[in-house]
Amino acid sequence: MGRIAVVGIGPGAIDAMTYDARKALDESDVIIGYQAYTALIRDHYPDKEIVDGQMRRERERCEECLKRAKEGKNVALICSGDAGVYGMASPMLEVAAREGFQDVTIVPGVTAALSGAAVLGAPLATDFCVISLSDLLTPWEVIEKRLLAAADGDFPIALYNPSSHKRAGYLKRACEILLKKLPDDRRCGYVRNIGREGTEMKLCTLAELSDASVDMFVTVFIGSSRTYEAGGRLITPRGYEIQ
Amino acid sequence: MGRIAVVGIGPGAIDAMTYDARKALDESDVIIGYQAYTALIRDHYPDKEIVDGQMRRERERCEECLKRAKEGKNVALICSGDAGVYGMASPMLEVAAREGFQDVTIVPGVTAALSGAAVLGAPLATDFCVISLSDLLTPWEVIEKRLLAAADGDFPIALYNPSSHKRAGYLKRACEILLKKLPDDRRCGYVRNIGREGTEMKLCTLAELSDASVDMFVTVFIGSSRTYEAGGRLITPRGYEIQ
Numbered sequence: 001m002g003r004i005a006v007v008g009i010g011p012g013a014i015d016a017m018t019y020d021a022r023k024a025l026d027e028s029d030v031i032i033g034y035q036a037y038t039a040l041i042r043d044h045y046p047d048k049e050i051v052d053g054q055m056r057r058e059r060e061r062c063e064e065c066l067k068r069a070k071e072g073k074n075v076a077l078i079c080s081g082d083a084g085v086y087g088m089a090s091p092m093l094e095v096a097a098r099e100g101f102q103d104v105t106i107v108p109g110v111t112a113a114l115s116g117a118a119v120l121g122a123p124l125a126t127d128f129c130v131i132s133l134s135d136l137l138t139p140w141e142v143i144e145k146r147l148l149a150a151a152d153g154d155f156p157i158a159l160y161n162p163s164s165h166k167r168a169g170y171l172k173r174a175c176e177i178l179l180k181k182l183p184d185d186r187r188c189g190y191v192r193n194i195g196r197e198g199t200e201m202k203l204c205t206l207a208e209l210s211d212a213s214v215d216m217f218v219t220v221f222i223g224s225s226r227t228y229e230a231g232g233r234l235i236t237p238r239g240y241e242i243q
Numbered sequence: 244m245g246r247i248a249v250v251g252i253g254p255g256a257i258d259a260m261t262y263d264a265r266k267a268l269d270e271s272d273v274i275i276g277y278q279a280y281t282a283l284i285r286d287h288y289p290d291k292e293i294v295d296g297q298m299r300r301e302r303e304r305c306e307e308c309l310k311r312a313k314e315g316k317n318v319a320l321i322c323s324g325d326a327g328v329y330g331m332a333s334p335m336l337e338v339a340a341r342e343g344f345q346d347v348t349i350v351p352g353v354t355a356a357l358s359g360a361a362v363l364g365a366p367l368a369t370d371f372c373v374i375s376l377s378d379l380l381t382p383w384e385v386i387e388k389r390l391l392a393a394a395d396g397d398f399p400i401a402l403y404n405p406s407s408h409k410r411a412g413y414l415k416r417a418c419e420i421l422l423k424k425l426p427d428d429r430r431c432g433y434v435r436n437i438g439r440e441g442t443e444m445k446l447c448t449l450a451e452l453s454d455a456s457v458d459m460f461v462t463v464f465i466g467s468s469r470t471y472e473a474g475g476r477l478i479t480p481r482g483y484e485i486q
Contacts, residue, residue, distance in 0.1 A: 010356075015262035018253065018353060022262070058481075082353075084360045090368035090481045097474035106361035110261060110325075114251075116324045117327045118349035125333035126381060127389055129398065131370045137482030138369060146370055146396040153392025154385065156370065231340035238301075238333045239380030 001103065002029070002069040005076050006092050008083035008109020011195030012040055016110060024107045028076035030068055037078050056136075058088065060097040069101065082111035086132060086160060113158035116191040116219040119201050121233025123189065123221045124156050133170045134161035144177055151181035154211055156227060156236050159220040162190075171220065175210035178222065182206055187223040189234045194219060203229055244271070244346065245312040248319050249335050251326035251352020254438030255283055259353060267350050271319035275304055275312055275343040280323050299379075301331065303340040312344065325354035329375060329403060356401035359462040362444050364476025366432065366464045367399050376413045378405035387420055394424035399470060399479050402463040405433075414463065418453035421465065425449055430466040432477045437462060448471055 005024040010016035024213035025031060031038065031045065042050055053061040065075045079087035089106045096104045117124045129150040133143060150157045162171040178186075186206040192215075193199050204212065206222060214220065227236045245483050248267040253259035268274060274281065274288065280293035285293055296304040308318045322330035323419075332349045339347045360367045372393040376386060393400045405414040429449040435458075447455065449465060457463065470479045 010261065015465060018261050019258035020256075020266070023258065036251075076343055082357045084357060084367050085371070086366045086369065087365075089361070090365035093364050093474065093476050093478050094480065097476070097478070100474070106365065108353045108357040108361040110353060111357060112326050113356060114327060114351040118351040121336050122327045122333035122349065124327050124329075126329065127372070127374045127386075128328070129370070129372045129393075129396075141469070142397070143370075146398065149392045149396025149398070150372075153372075153389040154396065155389065155392070173320065229344060231336065231343070231377065233336050233340070235333055235336050235340070237337065238329070 002073040002075060003103040003105065004065050004069050004096065005105045005107055005122040006034070006083045006087070006089045007076050007078050007107040008081055008087060009037065009041065009078050009217060010110040011081060011112060013195050014041065014044055016115065016195045018109065021107050021109055024105070025076050025113070027074060028183045031076045031078060031151040032065055034200070035118060037080050039127065041078065058091050059095065061225045062092045065092060066095060066099060077108070078217070082109045082172045083107055085111040085130065086188040109187055112160060112194055112219040115194045116158065117221065119191045119194060120189040120203070120221055121235050122157065123223055123227055123234045123236050124226070125236040125238050128158065129153070129155040130158045130160065133174055136169065147174055147177045148181065149164035151178055153171050154224050156224045157222040159222065161216060162218055162220045164216045171212065171214050175206060179206060179210070187229055188221060188233060190214060190218050192218045203234055244270070245316040245318060246346040246348065247308050247312050247335065248348045248350055249326045249330070249332045250321050250350045251324055251327050251330060251354070252284065252321050253353040254281065254324060254355060254358040256438050256472050257284065257287055259358065259438045261350070261352065264350050264352055268319050272316040274319045274321060275308055276321035280321050284321065301334045304331065305335045308335060309338060309342060309344060312346070324351070325352045326350055328354040328373065332473065337381045355403060355437055355462040358437045359401065360464065362434045362437060362442060363432045363446070363464055364478050365468055366470055366477045366479050367401060368451060368479040368481050370398055372396070372398040373401045373403065376402040376417055377410065390417055390420045391424065395419055397467050399467045400465040402465065404459060405457045405461055406457045414457050415453050418449060422449060422453070430472055430477060431464060433457060433463045434438065435461045436462045437461065446477055468470065
């Protein structure tokens with residue numbers, strides 16, 4: 001019986017991966033993942049079997065992993081960012097648990113909330129929330145409830161999946177919901193192509209964010225009441241006074 | 244003029260670091276950090292100057308970094324976990340901005356929410372919140388407000404700093420607040436010594452968590468309404484049905 005590692009490869013560049021993640025790929029017999037992610041590591045493993053998965057076929061991918069592991073192969077199932085956060089750890093563990101397969105290791109990685117925050121400065125320096133605007137997996141009512149709760153808690157927020165061609169206008173909707181609770185001039189920022197070629201960042205207010213042009217390669221950050229801009233960076237103070 | 248990199252080294256083991264983090268340490272002339280973190284990397288840099296910082300002397304550490312950079316040194320300021328999340332990115336950027344020093348890079352790392360979740364399974368598979376129970380940096384009223392908001396939003400929650408010798412009983416207080424909104428049998432778990440020798444995990448209910456014995460080396464996870472236990476792991480489904 002082989003084993004399965006669900007591996008978060010970070011934002012994209014090979015050096016944004018942890019040594020543990022790289023080791024899990026090195027030690028695998030086969031690497032399985034959504035094709036946009038296998039493309040990121042293919043050149044580094046010219047001699048390894050790599051299986052490209054299709055979008056939304058997550059269950060198929062997990063079953064393929066299980067089948068290969070049962071054939072005695074060590075399998076690495078890769079995800080961008082972290083393995084857990086909107087990643088494959090959850091469906092893989094669900095599929096494995098149903099068949100009583102135990103040997104699944106989760107190898108964490110740097111999720112876009114952290115890598116995007118690092119580009120902007122330190123917007124998530126204290127407590128924070130992560131919310132995806134994709135209603136493919138979560139009903140919009142729940143997303144709306146979470147946005148309002150995050151505003152009530154004065155959390156800095158990282159928004160994933162702010163838009164796609166099927167979900168144009170979702171960021172505007174989210175901003176309109178937040179603007180019921182938060183001021184127009186709340187400090188925000190967003191980052192495109194984190195950790196890949198052509199990384200771009202922009203700082204703005206919440207009112208301006210509402211009209212920002214974003215796509216699926218953008219991660220959005222909304223500050224707390226204490227977040228401010230200094231030296232071109234977005235900063236949420238840790239709490240004590242820096243004099 | 245030298246440059247400053249604020250580097251998240253991950254949970255502790257050298258292989259939990261990213262290649263980018265390791266590169267930032269390799270390329271530095273001096274490594275500065277709280278002594279518990281410099282201890283983690285010292286053996287790997289026998290020939291490098293390492294400056295041990297004292298607890299709570301964050302501002303001093305940032306000023307030392309700036310002084311060294313102005314003397315022409317490349318400085319790596321290290322944090323455990325991520326550089327931003329409860330890390331030194333925020334105070335360093337504040338100190339640098341006040342003196343007009345621009346050359347500060349933030350190198351993200353795997354924060355305990357991600358590395359701890361990986362040990363437990365996939366509790367943070369969708370939207371989530373991170374909240375610290377330390378009232379050294381955040382007033383308890385704000386922490387309480389955030390706990391209630393997180394429960395209202397049905398977020399899975401990662402709790403940092405659940406206890407210390409000065410703050411015994413804080414986890415119990417937090418659980419009592421959450422139990423106003425959440426059921427006794429809400430699935431929870433906690434992990435001690437993530438990514439270090441002696442990693443231990445435990446799954447429990449929210450009622451049981453209230454009496455759990457935790458210390459400053461523990462990270463606590465509270466599930467959402469959808470979180471369940473299977474195969475000995477804590478799983479929050481991603482949203483679609485795995486059949």
